[in-house]
Amino acid sequence: MTVSSTTPSDPHTHVTELRSQYDPRLSAVPPGQIRLRWCVVSGTPGSTQRGYQVQWHGGDGVWHTGDPVVSDAAIDIPDGAEALSSREVRTYRVRVTTEAGWTAWSDELVVEGALTGAELQAQVIDIESETEGPVPILRREFTLSAAPRRARLYISALGAYEVRINGERATDGILNPGWTSYQERILLDTLDVAPLLRPGANAIEITVGDGWYRGRMGFAERREIYGDRIGPVAQLEVTDVDGVDTVVLTDESWRGGFGAVRSASIYDGTHTDLTAAVASDVAGFDDAGWMPARIVPFDRTVFVPRAVVPVREVQTLPMTLTDREGAVALDGGQNISGWVRLEVEGSRGDVVTVRHAEVLEPDGALHTAALRTAKATDTYVLGHDGREVLEPAFTFHGFRYAEVTGQARVVSATAVAISSDLRPRSEFASSHAALDRFHENVVWSQRDNFVSVPTDCPQRDERLGWTGDAQAFAATANTLFDSESFWASWLRDLEVEQDADGAVASIVPNIVRHGDLLMGGEAVDDMGRAGWADAATIVPMATYDAYGSVDVLRTQLNSMRRWVDHLRRRAGDDVLLPEEPFQYGDWLDPDAPGDRPWEAKTTPLFVANCFYVRSAALLARAEAILGEEGAQHHADLADRVARAVWQRWGNEAMRTQTGAALCLEFDIVPDVERVALAAALAENVRAENGRIATGFLGTPLVLFALSRNGHLTEAYRMLLRREAPSWLYQVDRGATTVWERWDAIRPDGTIHTGAMDSKEGDTMISFNHYAYGAVIDWVYRTVAGLDPVEPGYRVVRIAPRPAESLRQARARVQTPFGALAIDWTVSDDGALTADLTVPFGVRAQLDLPATDASTVTVDGAAAPASLTHGTHRVVVTAAAIVPSDAPST
Ligand code: BGC
Numbered sequence: 062m063t064v065s066s067t068t069p070s071d072p073h074t075h076v077t078e079l080r081s082q083y084d085p086r087l088s089a090v091p092p093g094q095i096r097l098r099w100c101v102v103s104g105t106p107g108s109t110q111r112g113y114q115v116q117w118h119g120g121d122g123v124w125h126t127g128d129p130v131v132s133d134a135a136i137d138i139p140d141g142a143e144a145l146s147s148r149e150v151r152t153y154r155v156r157v158t159t160e161a162g163w164t165a166w167s168d169e170l171v172v173e174g175a176l177t178g179a180e181l182q183a184q185v186i187d188i189e190s191e192t193e194g195p196v197p198i199l200r201r202e203f204t205l206s207a208a209p210r211r212a213r214l215y216i217s218a219l220g221a222y223e224v225r226i227n228g229e230r231a232t233d234g235i236l237n238p239g240w241t242s243y244q245e246r247i248l249l250d251t252l253d254v255a256p257l258l259r260p261g262a263n264a265i266e267i268t269v270g271d272g273w274y275r276g277r278m279g280f281a282e283r284r285e286i287y288g289d290r291i292g293p294v295a296q297l298e299v300t301d302v303d304g305v306d307t308v309v310l311t312d313e314s315w316r317g318g319f320g321a322v323r324s325a326s327i328y329d330g331t332h333t334d335l336t337a338a339v340a341s342d343v344a345g346f347d348d349a350g351w352m353p354a355r356i357v358p359f360d361r362t363v364f365v366p367r368a369v370v371p372v373r374e375v376q377t378l379p380m381t382l383t384d385r386e387g388a389v390a391l392d393g394g395q396n397i398s399g400w401v402r403l404e405v406e407g408s409r410g411d412v413v414t415v416r417h418a419e420v421l422e423p424d425g426a427l428h429t430a431a432l433r434t435a436k437a438t439d440t441y442v443l444g445h446d447g448r449e450v451l452e453p454a455f456t457f458h459g460f461r462y463a464e465v466t467g468q469a470r471v472v473s474a475t476a477v478a479i480s481s482d483l484r485p486r487s488e489f490a491s492s493h494a495a496l497d498r499f500h501e502n503v504v505w506s507q508r509d510n511f512v513s514v515p516t517d518c519p520q521r522d523e524r525l526g527w528t529g530d531a532q533a534f535a536a537t538a539n540t541l542f543d544s545e546s547f548w549a550s551w552l553r554d555l556e557v558e559q560d561a562d563g564a565v566a567s568i569v570p571n572i573v574r575h576g577d578l579l580m581g582g583e584a585v586d587d588m589g590r591a592g593w594a595d596a597a598t599i600v601p602m603a604t605y606d607a608y609g610s611v612d613v614l615r616t617q618l619n620s621m622r623r624w625v626d627h628l629r630r631r632a633g634d635d636v637l638l639p640e641e642p643f644q645y646g647d648w649l650d651p652d653a654p655g656d657r658p659w660e661a662k663t664t665p666l667f668v669a670n671c672f673y674v675r676s677a678a679l680l681a682r683a684e685a686i687l688g689e690e691g692a693q694h695h696a697d698l699a700d701r702v703a704r705a706v707w708q709r710w711g712n713e714a715m716r717t718q719t720g721a722a723l724c725l726e727f728d729i730v731p732d733v734e735r736v737a738l739a740a741a742l743a744e745n746v747r748a749e750n751g752r753i754a755t756g757f758l759g760t761p762l763v764l765f766a767l768s769r770n771g772h773l774t775e776a777y778r779m780l781l782r783r784e785a786p787s788w789l790y791q792v793d794r795g796a797t798t799v800w801e802r803w804d805a806i807r808p809d810g811t812i813h814t815g816a817m818d819s820k821e822g823d824t825m826i827s828f829n830h831y832a833y834g835a836v837i838d839w840v841y842r843t844v845a846g847l848d849p850v851e852p853g854y855r856v857v858r859i860a861p862r863p864a865e866s867l868r869q870a871r872a873r874v875q876t877p878f879g880a881l882a883i884d885w886t887v888s889d890d891g892a893l894t895a896d897l898t899v900p901f902g903v904r905a906q907l908d909l910p911a912t913d914a915s916t917v918t919v920d921g922a923a924a925p926a927s928l929t930h931g932t933h934r935v936v937v938t939a940a941a942i943v944p945s946d947a948p949s950t
Contacts, residue, residue, distance in 0.1 A: 071159050074103035074901075076167035077879075079155055082137070082612055084370050084546040086482075089175035089213075089251035091366040092147045096612070097138040099155055099167060100879045101901040106931050108159040109133060110902060116166065117142050117153045129158070135902055136609045136853060136877055148213075149174040175251045176215045176296070178364030183310035185219060185361070186354040187292030188317030192275050192284050193326060195319040196455065199293055199354055200266040200341050203309045205258060207301040212255040214265075215298075217247055217364050219357065220291030221272030221455050225342035226257040226265050234371030235479050236455065239513035240273040240526075242554040242570040243287040249364040250371070258299060262344035265309065267293040270325040270455030273570075277328055280523060281577040282434065290357050294364065311354070318351035321444070325455035328435035328522045333453065335444025336409060369550035372513050373482040377402070380463070380474040385425060391463040393476030396798040396829050398459050398509040398519040400439065402477050403451045407469025413441040413451060414467055417460035419520055419798075419828040420812065427464055428812055431826045435522040443469060452477070459509060459520025459829050461797060480508040483542040484875075489837075489845060491870035495792045496781065496840070499799075502792065503834035506799040507534070507541055510831050514551060514570065518801065518827035526551065526569045529593035529645060530832045533761045535600045537838040538831075539607035540874065548604045549613055555597060556620035563627030565594035565620075567645075579820045580659055585643035589627060591669030592758045593645060597624040598679040605686070609853015609877050614683045625680045625695065628673050636705040637670050644669055647719045647756035649832075651786040651803045656818040658825075661756050663719040667710040668758060671723040674703045678728070703729040715741040719759025722766040739770030751778035753786050753803065761835035768843050768862075776843070777864045777945050780836065784808075788836060801830035845872030845883055846895075850906070853877045859928075859935075860908040861895055863887045864943035878902040893940035901930040914939040 078100040083090040101110055115127040117140060127141035135157075145151055150173045154166040190197040214231060216224060217238045224231040231254050238248035270276075274287045297309040321338040325331040340346055380391040380401065391401060396419050405413055417437045418427035429437070437460070439453040457479055465471050489500050510516045514526035515534070531551075538544045551569060558571040567573065567587040576584045588594070601617040632638050643659070646668055650661035659665070681695035706729050707714075714720040714730070721742035724730040730738045745754075746767065755763050767776040783789050786803030794806045805813050805826055815826025842848035846861030854876035861870065861883060871884035879900030887893050899905045905928040911917055916938045917924040924935070 070163050070165060071161035073105045073161065074101060074108060074157070074159050074164045076101055076155050076157055076164055079153065079167045079170040081170065081172050082610060083368055084543070086370055087367065088253055089173045089366065090145070091368050092145050092174040092177060094144050095140045095142070095151070095172060097140055097153060097155060098136045098877060101135065101157060102879065103159065103901050103930060105159065105161060107929055108161065110135065110157045110159060112158045113138065113155055115141055115153065115155050117151055120150050120152070133902070137611055145172060145174045147174045147176050147180055173251070175366035176249065177366060178249060178361045181215065181294060181296055181361045181364060183294050183296040184312050185292055185294045185357040185359040186311045186313070186315055187290050187357050188352045188354060190291065192271060192289065193277070193324050196268055196270050196322040196325050197291070197317050198266055198268045198320050198339070198341055199311070199315045199317040200264060200346070200348060201309070201315045202262055202264045202344050203307065204262055205260050205299060205301055205307055206305060207260050207303045209255045209258045209299050210302045212253065212258055212297065212299040214252040214254045214295060215249055216252060216267070216293065216295040217249045218267070218269045218291065218293045219247070219288055219359070220269040220274045222293050223268045223454060224265065224295070226254055227259065227263055228343045229257050231257055233373050235374065236272060236372050236513060238367065239371060240570060241550065242557040243274055245363060245557045246365050246553060247363050248367040250367050254297070264342060264344040264346065265295070265297065266342040267295060268322070268454070269293055270322070272455060273327065276326050279525065279572045279577065281574065283572065286572050292357055294361070313354055313356060315354040316348040316351040317354050318348065322454050325453070327456055327524070328437070330437055330439040330458065331453035331456045332440045333451070334442040335449065336442055338444055369546040370482045372479055374477055375480045375482055375508065376478040378476040378478065380476050382471055382474060385464070387466070389465040389471045390425070391465065391474045393461055394797070395476070395505060396459065396461040396509065397476055397478040397505070398457050398512050399477040399479045400453050400456065400458060401463050402475040403465065404448060404472040404474070405443070405451060405469040406448050406472055407443050408446045409443055411443040411468045413443065413465060413469050415439045415463050415465050417458040417463045419459060419461055420806070421462055422812070423810055427462055430824065431521060431815065431828070433521045433824060435520065437520065448472065457512065457519070459518060478508065479512060481511045481513055481547055483511065483544055483547055485541070486543045487540055487841065487872065487874045489841060489870070489872045491844065491867055493781065493867045495789045496867070498792045499788055500837055500840065502796055502798050503537065503831065503837045504541055505797060506829055506831040506834050507538055509798060509829050511542070511544070511547060518830050520829060521827060525572070527593065528555065528565060528567055528569055528596035529590070529648065529757055530830065532592070532596035532599040533757050533832045533835045535603040536607070536761070537835050539603055540838050540841050543875070545604055545608045545610070545613070548600055549616070552601060552613065552617050552620070556617065559620060559623055560588055562630070563623035564589035565597045565624050567593045580643055581657060581818050582820065591644050591665070591672045594624060595672045595676050597621055598676040602679045602683065606849065606852050609855060611686060614687055618683060618687060618689065621680045621683055622691070625676050628676065629698070636701055637709070638666070638673055640666055641669070647758045649802060650719070650754065650756035652754060653756070655813070656816045658756070661719070663717045663759070664710065664713060667706065667713060667720060668723065670702060670706045671727050671729060674699050674706060674729055675727045677702065707731060714738060718742060718745055718754045718763050719756065721745070722755065722759050722762040725766040725770060726762040735770065739766070739772060742766060743772040743775045746775040746779055751782035751787070753779055753788070757832045760833050764836060764839040764843070768839070773862055773943050774945070777866070777943050781866055781945065788833065796828065798829040799831055799834040801825070801827040803833070841872055841874065845870050846885070847872055847874055847881055847883055854881060854903055856904045856906065857881060858908050859883065859897060859905050861885045861893065862910055862943060863893055863940060864945045866945040876900060876903060887940060887942060891939050891942065893937040895935040897928070897933045897935060899928055899930050899933065904929060907935070909935065909937050910941040911937050912939050912941045
């Protein structure tokens with residue numbers, strides 16, 4: 062086929078959602094090569110994209126037109142232009158050609174190049190301030206002779222910053238610049254501040270809290286992990302309507318002092334004394350008594366343009382107020398990450414204290430034991446008589462409940478939920494109310510734990526980027542939210558934290574020092590642990606599969622290789638990895654001793670070698686996709702290790718859910734044994750009456766291992782079981798997020814102590830850990846039946862699987878090509894009717910639950926093998942329905 066720009070237009074087809082490889086909500090993107098993506102909508106059934114053409118201009122309105130390209134691709138499209146440079150603003154548009162000809166040009170996409178740290182002229186500045194003491198404010202005033210036409214503030218900090226210009230917040234980002242591996246990467250924000258500036262005198266003020274940089278973090282109670290000096294770096298560039306440029310840089314001309322925030326800690330909360338508030342964010346404030354700023358010697362190349370959306374307020378929930386023993390008990394109805402926005406009425410000098418908890422003790426008191434040493438308490442001193450709205454800065458808490466004490470009257474309370482502001486990507490609802498609630502709980506656990514880094518939990522003195530939890534949950538995270546930029550940024554840190562030998566950390570950003578991590582009283586090595594370190598290969602591939610862009614694989618390839626090379630070196634002359642003094646193993650297997658969660662029943666060395674196979678195989682796949690050398694070599698390695706694993710642990714695989722799931726899902730079992738292994742797993746599940754017997758590593762895999770090998774009945778039995786341990790048990794116990802332990806609240810209502818045999822008096826119990834929520838990806842693929850088979854959903858299997866206890870489901874996923882949706886129901890006569898929406902560019906293969914007695918029609922005619930874009934009605938009479946003993950509510 063040849064395409065040319067003169068082919069007649071196709072008015073029934075449009076290019077929509079043109080964007081670059083970066084999240085479309087970033088105000089500026091890292092300088093470099095831009096690649097484009099788009100969706101197409103078309104009213105013409107069966108039409109396809111046969112080619113595309115890109116145009117761009119650099120602000121002068123003169124379009125540069127690329128040659129027409131014959132291709133059906135709509136992801137990772139080279140823009141045909143030079144690399145985008147800092148401050149450059151470039152506009153793109155695209156059109157595609159179908160069988161009917163060219164479409165109109167798309168809406169325009171504007172991208173702007175951010176500044177890199179190397180280009181900053183501003184210096185990092187500070188004033189002397191104490192760790193956990195009053196929070197420093199740095200300010201200065203400047204004059205503009207005319208109104209601004211364009212103004213950009215490039216800003217970051219050692220610490221967490223808030224910036225105000227002329228009395229207004231200049232960003233809705235929270236805890237910016239967010240947490241990254243600060244020793245090598247600190248994000249640099251670009252803010253459009255033109256609306257806040259005016260002719261004449263202007264004031265800019267930047268407040269910097271300890272945040273993750275200097276505050277207490279981790280279970281070893283470390284402070285000043287990255288440094289003992291906190292302060293901002295900011296470069297304001299203004300061009301006014303007369304064309305005059307003004308640049309304001311952080312330097313020694315700034316002055317600093319303190320205001321209302323007397324201390325702020327991520328774990329402990331914030332103390333705000335409003336009697337000490339200062340109006341330093343407006344021009345005319347007298348800062349003569351303040352200190353001159355000092356320059357903090359700092360390598361500014363560490364500042365890198367932000368490529369991930371910031372943490373923001375994402376939802377507010379009204380809280381109920383109840384009097385309880387002289388205090389006011391608050392309930393937001395939902396476990397969240399964030400804080401309480403409190404309206405009170407009182408007198409100047411009144412003290413108000415707000416404490417937080419995820420659950421209540423049976424007597425209604427806050428359960429704070431789970432917080433360990435985190436105080437999670439905000440205190441305020443009122444600044445004036447009358448009503449005041451109170452909110453803490455530079456902290457967040459994991460909570461549903463709170464308790465307010467103090468003299469002031471509580472007028473109202475709102476729970477403010479914060480999260481890295483990723484766009485929700487999907488929806489699911491079914492006839493099974495408890496499953497729907499569980500889905501909702503998983504969505505909340507992701508929201509609550511995606512606060513700048515993928516944390517284990519948002520409440521206790523931890524909130525760390527545990528790599529094992531992240532890899533377990535990655536596929537589900539990618540289905541629920543548009544997590545691509547989030548992972549891309551975190552994976553850079555994962556590589557930063559790899560040691561010289563390629564070993565991957567258990568926590569990213571890594572703040573663990575040798576001796577911090579104790580298990581059974583012994584210091585254990587946190588580098589290169591199986592199932593945790595494998596986040597290096599699993600998360601990039603899950604991200605590629607979900608969004609279809611090879612960027613993440615290309616960027617991470619070196620990290621993936623270093624990890625697999627490391628494993629090879631550990632194996633030495635042997636095929637298998639050797640025994641290690643410590644592995645987390647199938648962490649929190651419900652059959653492990655509660656205080657020794659690493660003592661799972663599946664042998665840790667077996668599990669470790671399964672992950673070795675997986676990482677080698679994923680590396681091989683990445684190399685093949687990228688056309689890089691090594692694919693065959695690593696595929697052979699994976700096969701060799703797989704054979705040795707099976708030989709040594711094949712019998713054990715037959716006995717445990719996790720062992721079987723690993724061998725089935727990681728292709729370790731030889732083909733001839735697959736049926737027998739799957740049957741053994743199914744038999745195990747039947748014998749256990751659907752009891753889940755997997756920890757963090759087996760849980761994401763076990764239902765896939767069943768359903769992909771013909772044991773859907775057992776998969777449903779596990780999914781819908783109500784007794785502990787099970788996913789729905791916690792729903793029945795009122796959970797609004799996913800628990801860390803299957804029995805965090807026991808059937809008799811008592812709360813698990815979480816006692817741990819790690820260090821003296823240690824506990825580990827959280828009501829908001831997403832790892833076990835990893836089952837939700839299976840629900841989308843198998844219950845709803847939206848099962849991507851090619852990266853980015855380019856080819857998707859439509860495979861709804863109704864059950865007696867689940868007769869209706871609907872789901873929608875925003876694929877890179879557009880919305881893919883299904884809404885199916887089984888009628889009393891046993892017919893399944895499914896309404897399907899397939900986006901342009903996606904091929905939907907039908908894998909329907911038909912029996913020998915079924916007739917299958919699509920849009921009233923005989924069913925084709927696959928469908929293209931449009932809406933379709935699929936009817937399967939006498940549908941196959943999974944029998945189930947689970948209740949249908
Ligand atoms: C975290 C986990 C983590 C584990 C590994 C816990 O304290 O909360 O989710 O993966 O430690 O040891």
